[in-house]
Amino acid sequence: MRAVIKDGVGVFHPQGFLDGNSSLSMLSIEDIEATVKSNADMILVSLKKVIFFNRNGLDAFVKMFQKVRAQKHIVVGFCDYNAKKYEAINQFYKNDASFSLFITQEVATLFAPSFKNQQKNVLLYSEDKSQRTAIAIELHDNGHNPIIAQSYKEFEQKLKNEAAYDVVIKDTFLGQMGQKVATRVTGNAIIYTVSSFLDADIGNTFNINYHNNSLNVGFRLFIFDAYKVVSMNIHALNFFSKLASSSAEYNATICFVGMSFDKTPISFKETLEDSGIMFFEQMDDILQDKELLEELGASSAASIKNKRTLNKVMVTELPNFIDATVSTIEMMTNAKAKKESAKVDAINIDNKNGKIASSIGFYGDMDGMVILVFPQEIAKQACALLIGEETEDRELILDTLAELVNIVGGKVKTLLGDHHVSVDITLPRTYDNIDSLMEIAQGKKGVQVDLTFNNDKFLFFLTR
Amino acid sequence: MITQEKIEYYIEKIPPLPKTLRATLQLLNEGELTKAAKVAKLDAALSSYLKELVNKPIYGFKNEVEDVSQIFGILGVSKSQQVVYSYMISLLSPDSWSFFQLNRNSFYALQAELSVGWQKILSHLSIEDKEIVSAITLLPASIIVSEALFCEKKEDVTLLRSVSEIDLNTILFRLCEKDLFDICESIAKKWDMNETIIALVQASSGIKPSTDKQTDSLGKWMHLLLFYTLSKPLYIEAGLNDFIEFNISYVEDIYEEFASVMEVS
Numbered sequence: 001m002r003a004v005i006k007d008g009v010g011v012f013h014p015q016g017f018l019d020g021n022s023s024l025s026m027l028s029i030e031d032i033e034a035t036v037k038s039n040a041d042m043i044l045v046s047l048k049k050v051i052f053f054n055r056n057g058l059d060a061f062v063k064m065f066q067k068v069r070a071q072k073h074i075v076v077g078f079c080d081y082n083a084k085k086y087e088a089i090n091q092f093y094k095n096d097a098s099f100s101l102f103i104t105q106e107v108a109t110l111f112a113p114s115f116k117n118q119q120k121n122v123l124l125y126s127e128d129k130s131q132r133t134a135i136a137i138e139l140h141d142n143g144h145n146p147i148i149a150q151s152y153k154e155f156e157q158k159l160k161n162e163a164a165y166d167v168v169i170k171d172t173f174l175g176q177m178g179q180k181v182a183t184r185v186t187g188n189a190i191i192y193t194v195s196s197f198l199d200a201d202i203g204n205t206f207n208i209n210y211h212n213n214s215l216n217v218g219f220r221l222f223i224f225d226a227y228k229v230v231s232m233n234i235h236a237l238n239f240f241s242k243l244a245s246s247s248a249e250y251n252a253t254i255c256f257v258g259m260s261f262d263k264t265p266i267s268f269k270e271t272l273e274d275s276g277i278m279f280f281e282q283m284d285d286i287l288q289d290k291e292l293l294e295e296l297g298a299s300s301a302a303s304i305k306n307k308r309t310l311n312k313v314m315v316t317e318l319p320n321f322i323d324a325t326v327s328t329i330e331m332m333t334n335a336k337a338k339k340e341s342a343k344v345d346a347i348n349i350d351n352k353n354g355k356i357a358s359s360i361g362f363y364g365d366m367d368g369m370v371i372l373v374f375p376q377e378i379a380k381q382a383c384a385l386l387i388g389e390e391t392e393d394r395e396l397i398l399d400t401l402a403e404l405v406n407i408v409g410g411k412v413k414t415l416l417g418d419h420h421v422s423v424d425i426t427l428p429r430t431y432d433n434i435d436s437l438m439e440i441a442q443g444k445k446g447v448q449v450d451l452t453f454n455n456d457k458f459l460f461f462l463t464r
Numbered sequence: 465m466i467t468q469e470k471i472e473y474y475i476e477k478i479p480p481l482p483k484t485l486r487a488t489l490q491l492l493n494e495g496e497l498t499k500a501a502k503v504a505k506l507d508a509a510l511s512s513y514l515k516e517l518v519n520k521p522i523y524g525f526k527n528e529v530e531d532v533s534q535i536f537g538i539l540g541v542s543k544s545q546q547v548v549y550s551y552m553i554s555l556l557s558p559d560s561w562s563f564f565q566l567n568r569n570s571f572y573a574l575q576a577e578l579s580v581g582w583q584k585i586l587s588h589l590s591i592e593d594k595e596i597v598s599a600i601t602l603l604p605a606s607i608i609v610s611e612a613l614f615c616e617k618k619e620d621v622t623l624l625r626s627v628s629e630i631d632l633n634t635i636l637f638r639l640c641e642k643d644l645f646d647i648c649e650s651i652a653k654k655w656d657m658n659e660t661i662i663a664l665v666q667a668s669s670g671i672k673p674s675t676d677k678q679t680d681s682l683g684k685w686m687h688l689l690l691f692y693t694l695s696k697p698l699y700i701e702a703g704l705n706d707f708i709e710f711n712i713s714y715v716e717d718i719y720e721e722f723a724s725v726m727e728v729s
Contacts, residue, residue, distance in 0.1 A: 015710040052723065334466075410623045
């Protein structure tokens with residue numbers, strides 16, 4: 001079974017009846033590991049379409065959860081259940097659960113470090129006092145505004161004014177939370193979330209390949225969200241100093257936000273500052289300051305360390321990249337593609353109006369980036385397949401575009417795998433207009449293929 | 465990925481019902497079991513299918529049943545019609561499956577499990593109408609249609625489903641405004657299957673409730689039976705568990721009764 005991954009949350013959706021036998025057939029440890037590898041920092045099994053489960057059925061999942069949690073430090077659990085199912089799970093595990101329970105996927109997303117849409121007003125109630133506190137702390141740490149009801153009566157009273165809250169949480173239980181270095185993209189900055197004690201383990205939990213490739217695809221600002229860091233030791237200090245020096249070669253900036261030096265020697269801060277790392281108290285000090293963002297490189301990524309050119313391997317694999325892209329868009333829109341022209345040069349977009357773009361990087365045996373420039377109509381048609389209707393909602397169209405590019409990336413990965421070329425893909429980036437794309441792509445040489453889908457012009461660009 | 469033309473082409477190439485089958489069904493309809501068996505024997509493939517199906521352990525016969533007359537005799541008119549319809553549907557199944565991990569044996573086993581489960585439900589509901597008994601046989605046609613339409617698109621479907629929780633039926637409908645059950649209906653019409661069967665199978669999709677109370681109620685039982693059966697390891701591993709969406713809210717009101725009939729624990 002394959003998980004759907006959104007906002008860093010990977011969710012499996014079994015259907016029907018779960019017992020010891022069926023659960024093991026539905027989900028394997030390999031399925032979960034593949035999801036973790038795709039940058040999910042939470043793994044959940046949705047019980048929305050499960051009408052019956054017994055203890056053995058859940059145990060099969062729980063055993064896999066425990067194994068993955070121990071290895072990968074991620075949040076694991078169940079979501080999408082009703083009160084009856086919640087009661088049944090509690091009876092099976094009697095508050096001894098190491099996994100988490102989220103009443104809906106929306107609630108789970110609030111706790112995911114990769115979730116970009118923060119500052120939600122959340123009304124919460126749990127019978128268990130320590131759970132109430134734990135939930136409130138996690139919500140607060142993730143940038144939300146929790147409002148705690150101390151009793152069910154108070155909860156019901158507060159609920160009368162339901163419109164005041166973005167999300168209401170009940171029947172939710174937090175097991176062990178994750179400690180993996182989670183990654184999210186805000187605009188053109190990449191935010192890594194680190195927590196508790198930073199020691200030599202950071203070398204294992206931080207995905208250095210992902211970071212290097214983000215540098216390659218043009219990201220220039222990296223922010224470590226360090227509000228939850230208690231202290232840092234000398235091994236972590238060395239790690240971050242090295243990271244800063246290597247990033248400096250790309251003219252990139254690394255910042256720490258919310259780091260307290262109560263339990264970390266203040267001399268560490270000086271060492272880190274010497275290696276080029278900047279410190280800020282609040283995330284908004286950076287993200288809301290447009291001038292500073294520009295200065296730090298988050299709105300312009302033109303200065304590339306080395307102008308890299310296409311190599312033979314990429315040119316050999318080019319037809320695979322184009323096939324993957326064309327067949328994905330054909331699949332999503334039911335339109336036939338026609339190749340117009342292909343050339344090796346800097347990217348050239350004739351008519352910039354009414355177009356949006358997306359890019360996805362890949363790294364491994366070969367590395368590079370695919371840029372796709374879409375007429376809005378094609379993006380809208382793809383939306384229709386994924387969400388069931390055409391929409392004018394810009395954000396939704398861009399989200400769908402990101403998903404479409406994710407599919408292209410997944411397909412490229414599979415096709416290259418068939419040729420024994422192993423690559424991983426980054427998170428997709430979307431560009432609301434062509435000017436913002438050009439900030440990153442200007443001057444890059446690559447292969448440009450112009451295609452038409454039902455008379456809509458579409459551009460494919462492969463570069464390094 | 466899949467176009468309206470592709471669907472039309474698929475329906476068009478479905479062959480007409482063989483004469484022997486048509487005659488067998490006609491005689492069964494008239495209650496002429498012996499004559500029906502005589503005609504059925506003329507079709508070697510039908511005879512061999514009937515023997516293979518009813519000798520599956522789920523049918524629970526102590527001794528092997530060899531002769532078609534004997535099979536029809538034991539089953540009676542309704543169930544005989546049901547197995548002949550099952551054979552008709554099996555004619556559509558591919559020589560080798562690639563989208564779903566099925567083979568001839570496991571597909572026949574699925575047909576048998578659904579048929580026996582349906583018998584249990586109908587006897588609990590005290591329903592003996594032979595068209596209703598046979599209605600279950602059309603349900604696996606939706607699986608055959610999925611296989612035929614999606615067999616070359618396995619990768620695409622997998623990738624699409626990695627970004628959106630979307631079942632084959634929904635994909636098909638959004639692309640062509642026709643779903644798997646509409647295609648089953650076209651097949652059933654081509655083969656002159658009874659309207660009751662068609663209405664019931666449409667309701668069992670879980671997304672098209674019937675305005676007729678009895679049909680709707682039976683549609684719920686059939687939808688639940690389908691997912692009860694598709695929750696068995698053999699069919700989960702075949703990739704069948706989520707080929708259409710299980711609509712829990714549609715079946716919630718009959719679940720307790722279903723669980724007791726099927727002895728779910």
